[in-house]
Every structure is written in C-alpha cells, then in structure tokens.
Amino acid sequence: MSLFSLIAALFLEQFRPLPNRLLLEPVGRYADFLESRLNAGDSRHGLIAWLAAVLPPVLLAAGIYYLLCAVTPLLGWAWNVLVLYLTMGFRQFSHHFTDIHLALRMGDVPRARQLLAEWRGRSAEGLSSSEVARLAIEEALAASHRHVFAVILCFVLLPGPCGAVLYRLAGILAERWGQRQDEEFGDFGKFSQQIFAIIDWLPLRATAAAFAVVGDFEDAVYCWRTQAGQWADHELGIVLSSGAGALGVRLGQPLVEGGEVTDRAELGVGEEADVDFMQSTVGLVWRALVLWLLLLLLIGLATWVG
Template sequence: MTLLALIVALLIEQIRPLPVDRFVLAPLRRVSASMIERFNDGRHRNGRLSWGLVIVGATLASAVAFVLLSRLHPVLALVFNIAVLYLTMGFRQESHFFTDIHLALRMGELERARKLLGEWRGAGHDDSSSSEVARLAIEQALIGAHRNVFGVCFWFILLPGPSGAVLYRLARFFAEEWGKRRDPEFGSFGAFARRGFEWLDWLPARVTAIAFSIAGDFEDAIFCWRTQALQWPDRIDGILIASGAGALGVRLGMPVHEFGEIVDRPEIGTGDEADADFMQATVGLVWRSLVLCLLLLVLLAIAGWVGR
C-alpha cells in the first residue's frame, strides 16, 4: 500500500499540479496567525506548546483516521494516503521556476532568468551572471527536491499511514513561518519550531544525500559531502548541496550578486562551472534518485512477501 500510494500520488501531481498556495499554504498561515495571536508572548515555552498542539495533534489525528479507515476498507485507507501525499509532496510545487529559468538561459534571455530566480528565492539578482543564475537554481532545486519529495517520503514510510508526511510538512512550514522570524516582538517563540525541524530532517537529509551520491558520481559526492558541507551556513542544506554538486561534477556556492551586493559564499563541489546543461543534468539526478528509492521499496516489499 505504501509504494502504491507514493506512485499514484506522484503521477497525479505530475498530471495535475496542486495549487499549493491556495490549498496548503493559505490555510496553514491562518492557523499560524491564530496560534500566534493566542499563545505568543515571546517565550520559548509557549512556542514549544503551540508547535506541539498543531503538529503533534495533526500527526496523531491523521494516524487515527488512517487506522479507522483501514478497518472500514483498505481502499479507503489507500485513498486517504494518496490524498494526504498529494497535499504534502510534489516535484511540481516549485519546479516550474526551475524549468522556466532553464528555458530562459537556453534561449539567452538572461534578464528573464534573473527575474524568475528572484521570484523563486525572494531576492534580487539583477546583476547575476548566467552562471550565477544556474548555480543558484541548481542549489534551490536540490534542496527543494529533498524538502518536497524525499523528506516527505522518508517520514511517510517510517510512520503509520500518512502521519509521517503530515509531521514533516507541517514541521517544515512552521520552521519557515516561525523559526526564521527575528523581529523583537516575536521573541523566541519560533526557536523550537526551527530546532524541531532540524531534528526531524537530520536523518532524511543524509538519506537523500546518499541517494544523490549513488545516482551520480559516488566518489566525488562523498568527498564533497565530507570535506565541504560544514562550510555552508546551514548544515543540512550544505549536505544536500555538497552531495548534489559532487554527484553532478559541478561547482556551486561561490560569491553571488544579491540585491546589488556581492554575497560571499564558500565554493562547493568539483568540476566545471554551472550552466544550463548542468541544470538539465540536475533534473536527471533527482529523477534517478527517486527511482532508486522506489526500487528499494519494491525490493523490500518483495522480500516481505517472500518471507511470509
């Protein structure tokens, strides 16, 4: 049932991408605003309480719903799994930016590529070169593939029903919505949301990095992961970018133009400078990694069936 739900959800999402802002982010933002209004006094304790009420509560509720539906009929439980995965997972949630940037660079439309990258990352890239645009797009795609697909899949497989997918998606949302806020009136309310997601993403990020390594240049991917990931400001992002860069044989990181200034960043990866060709190779790497994970699930399912 787990493998079938994943495959069907991925197929549906490819055929009809979910309007994520309307059906996922907007409702979650309303919940977030309500929790902030009721509980935020700037203290860490209330932030932890609010995180638990929303995320642990929703995770348990989805697990209970799955168990009840399973007792009624397995097909109902399968449909529930697919529906939740459709809401929590998907390549297409951000990949349209990557595809449009790739096409713009192929057509020599650098200004359009810069604009699209700025919309995607929420930053200004008016002075970025074509290589910088390709670099940043590849980095964003590697992180996005993990957060939108591999991380969700990991927890979906690990916990009963769709509860793992719910746990990971909600934890990610509140880490971004609360954990990144630094305004004084917000205080340390979002500190636990940030730390909680780091805990949940510790193992899935490393599983994704291993998948990137196997699907690409394994030796270079492991070398970059071991020697370069720690240089990145965000440890988990560093692991994903370093393993992906090594697997692709491309140099990422390095200084970039942002809001008219040069932002200094460490060099990650080995090989050639990023361009549109490496963007195409990134798509192949992500898909090979996903197929690898699905094949592993198939083998585990067969082994379980044979062992009965």
C-alpha cells in the same frame, strides 16, 4: 501499500499539480493565529504552540487512516494517496526550474533572472547566466529534498500518512517561526527550529546518500565530508554539497545581490554551472527518486516473501 501510494500520488501530481499556497496559506493563517494567542517571547510557549499546530492534524490523519482501513484497505490506500498529493509537491518547484532552464536555453537571461527572483523571493538583477543556473540548481536540490525525498522517507517510516503530515507541518512552522529574528518575537520560534532539525536529520542524509549513489559517488562523498560544514545552513549543506559533487558542478561561491556581496562557501568540484548542468540536475533527481522506489519495492517483496 506505501510504494503504490507513492506512485499514484506522483502520477496524480504530475498531471494535476496543486499550487504550493493551497497548503501554505491555511497552515500559515493557523500558525499566525496560534502565535498571536500564545507568544509571550519564551521558547516554552513556542513548544505549546507547536504541539497545538502539529499534533491534531497528525493524529487526525492517523485516525482517518485506521478507520478507513478497518472498512477496507483500499480506502486506507486512497487516503494515503490524497495526503501525499497534498504534502509531496514535486511540481510545486519543478515548473520554476523548467521555466528558468528554458529561458537560459533560449538566451533570454533577463527573463531567467526575473523567474529566479520570483522563485527565491529576492532580486536577481545583474546575475550572469552561470550565476542564475547555479542558484537555480541549488534551489532545485533543496526543494527536491524538502518537497519529495524527506516527505517520502517520513511517510515510509511512520504509520499511515502521519510522517508526511508531520514533516510538512514541521517544515512550514520552522520557516515561519524559526527564522524570525525580530526582538518582539523573542524565542518563540526557537523550538520549531530545533525540533525540525531533529526530524530532518535522517532525511537530509538519506537524500544526500541517494544523490551520491546515482551520481559521481566519490566526488559526492568527498564534498559532503569536506564542504557541508562550511555552508551557512550546515544541515542543508549536506544535500547541496553531495548534489554538487554528484553532478560534478561548482555551486555556492560569493554573489553580488542587490549591490551587496553575499559571501557563500564553495560547494562541489568541477566546472561552472550552465544550462547543461541544469538538465543534469533533472536527471539526478529523477534517478534518485527511481532508486528510492526500487528500494521500497525490494523491501516490500522481501517482507511479502518472509
């Protein structure tokens, strides 16, 4: 059932993609409501708020799934598809990447910079075409993990659609609460960041392994082992370094953004990023996705035969 739910959700999302804000806005409002009521600057209050934000939707998703399965498995399958459709946003990031790719292919670097700035939420003024391509590849690799591969793995590992709901909510809260550093906020967001790191530990490594298998395996493993720890976000560096090695492209490297130099570690080996490597990135992500679906098919067949 998991495999067919994933395939149906992917097809549905390809033909009728949902805007990212459809999930982010209501969850964000609820997160702000909990924070305004429970934040006393301590991490234990963040724990209570996190449980209040995550547990009810996860338990509700599980309850509806088992209730529908008791009526007929087909309804349970339909519920899985709906939840995956809401939580697994392949097209929520791919259109950004596609538009930037097309702009660079047409030689319209200013347009590509504008699109990249809208995607990343920060200025891309003065970036060269190679730097735009490099940043777009980094964003695509990270987004494919957060919006596709990690959601799939959590969905498969936990019963019903619980895993998909858990991962997406935990990720949103880690971004909304865990990244705030202002003094007024205190340590409220500390727990959301810590628990998401635990939840994301296995998915990060599974995504990196998939990139290595469908790309240049030797370079991907080498970059994973030697470069991931040098990235500012060490965990995300696992996916980016493996993806860069699998593609044979150099990512990271210092950038001049908004008149200031941003010091970034170098990831990957090989050539400078360009439009052709952006096309290769699309192929890498799709091959990794097909690999995961084939593995699910084999596991399903083995279970059925057993």
